[in-house]
Amino acid sequence: MQDRSVWVMIIHAVVLAFAALTSFAYLTLMERKVLAKLQHRVGPNQAGPNGYLQPLADAVKLMFKEDIMPSLADKWVFIIAPILATIPAIVIFAVIPLGPDLVVFGERIPLAFASLNIGLLYFLAVTSIGVYGITLAGWASNNKYSMLGGVRSAAQMISYELAFGLSVLVPVMLTASRSADGLGSLDLVQMVNAQAGTWLGFIPKWFVFTPTGFIAFFLFLIAATAEVTRAPFDLVEAEQELVGGYATEYSSMKFALFFMAEYMKLIAMSGFAATMFLGGWRLPYLEDIAGNWGALVGFLVIAAKIFFFLFLSIWVRASLPRIRYDKLMDFGWKRLLPVSLATVAATAVIIVLTNPL
Template identity: 45%
Template sequence: MTFPNLTVFGHDPWWLILVKAGVVFVFLLLTVLVAILVERKVLGRMQMRLGPNRVGPFGLLQSLVDGVKLALKEGLIPAGVDKPIYLLAPVISVIPAVMAFAVIPMGPVVSMFGRSTPLQLTDLPVAVLYVLAVASIGVYGIVLAGWASGSTYPLLGGLRSSAQVISYEIAMALSFATVFLCAGTMSTSGIVAAQHGTWYVFLLLPSFLIYVTAMVGETNRAPFDLPEAEGELVGGFHTEYSSLKFAMFMLAEYVNMTTVSALAATMFLGGWQAPWPLSMIDGANRDWWPLVWFVGKVWTFLFVFIWLRATLPRLRYDQFMAIGWKLLIPVSLVWIFMVATLRSLDVTGVGPGLLASLALLAVVLIMLRRNRTRRREPEPAGQPYPFDPLAGGFPVPPLPGRRPHPEVPGDQDIGIWEHNGKSIPLDVVLSRGSDHDV
């Protein structure tokens, strides 16, 4: 059963709304617990080790025990923090992550406690914009956590995260524009209904690839986990957090992973609709079966998150920002222009052959343009960069026979090495090695 409009929403009694909200919250909590365990198990197998296998049968209680361990740890509050904001930041991170799931369709209309109700908490004419707005609020928890900690490295992690989320939320929103053009609606249930024949992952493959890249950057997951790069920032924005406050940041991260995975399934993989060839079975998209297909699609994306973490190394920050601003956003804009043009031509009756030719031509032009910009003229070989070990006041003892270069005014930027009665520039000595090599 599909949703022709939004009239099926808004008729549930208050107790049923509370039950559905509680079910969504419990579903997210259980998904987080299972995802942490599965991630550690899968990472262990991919890295040729066992993973957790001590607590409970086959290590199944490891996530629960870790949560209890965090709760029993002492909640330290460092001196010099802005205490109200410091305590509020984890809450700001968790609440928007849970709220975004309110408009995700998990199934069609079913019978629950004798009442017909959709497997969705609510829906809006601009439901996708609601998800983007709520997700953008979550970054304030990270930024405020870094700022309120009163420490350098958490502050740098918070600043990185703000720039990261702004960059990749733009690309994420642009990837949705083509879905809106094809579906004719911003309602999540309407977008699922519009994919009854063909999923948008096949029609809008560039948008899907852009969204998958952007959702990894949006959730601060490897290889885009720059706000919490352990080697540079000692944990990033949550360095000064412990106990349940630290656990709330981890909860927010995994709930965000579940939300963006559910949104990807809704926007591009037909939502709760059964995949082919299961969709050919009568009754595959009725009753409670669609919930199984939806959960399976969500876990497919969660596995992709885990796979990327085990496979790819962390990017440098300049590379990461270049991907967002120089690749994803320009490609998204070009793709939106192409889809809007083809959509307009299709309305006027232009054949599909011409549409495919125009699309192929545009892709070829883009690839040629990228290859041309990559070709650069070789830089002429110049003199080696002058290096002075005494520049900047570093405590390097002066070399014997060293004196200022006659052609360089001021301080000793380039020195002269006196060797066997010869005056040799110091940069030449340093570039060639020892005096015996000279």
């Protein structure tokens, strides 16, 4: 049984890695297609039918590009930096629950590779590691534009991690208020289960439909966008100011690794937003489907929610201009952080008033 479980874990890890990499590849195509549609352009349409092989063409192009090493770069750090940026973006997928358990040949397989009691803590820890790769890339390149991009990245991520961490405390507190023992949990599966059922027979009991959960949801979206350095918070690689930012000196597959890390973090953030605020794989009237069909339906539900967040991110990129760096920092410290603290405090007060000891 133990050997079989090991093989199940290996297959699970391979399938998860393949799914994550495929999702990244076609997210790039989706972004280019959606941006083209919003800007009244055609978009990629030459590689394969209707451009559907464009991600493969991009991968081949990057593989055959010359891998240039700047003569003044710190060579070992220059090589390690893209790896340090990419690994956290991949391993973060391990704790995202993508549906109820599957049963294959009598073996129960959770649709989260690592179902941890500290899943949320793991998520916060891993997301904070990615900044090291970007910062080291800026420093090792020995280029003023790269260095400024790396420093900006560190300052931006540290500034917004405070509001980011406070916003995810609200789902933990709401999970505690709905549990029988009154204790919170950092297990993402328990958070999803706490959002089961409906109010009035048709309103899902998702945390986003609670007063403070709604506010925390938008705080999370803003902070997550800054963490992933997506527009309008893409000051780290502002072309008009920093050429290519921290990746200015990178080419070929090293550049592709940074590119992949950004998009995989975006997918992961979308998965966590769906899990913590929109009920994960749960949807009213579809929660009672049993067996593997229920797991398939649950997977399709959370995939649709992730797709919604990805489309929202692309829409924001097409709509909003990049904000000035001083305003970015001012917004993080003077606006977002106080509102996050107030939201956590308000959640605690509401829980105490509605669930007296």
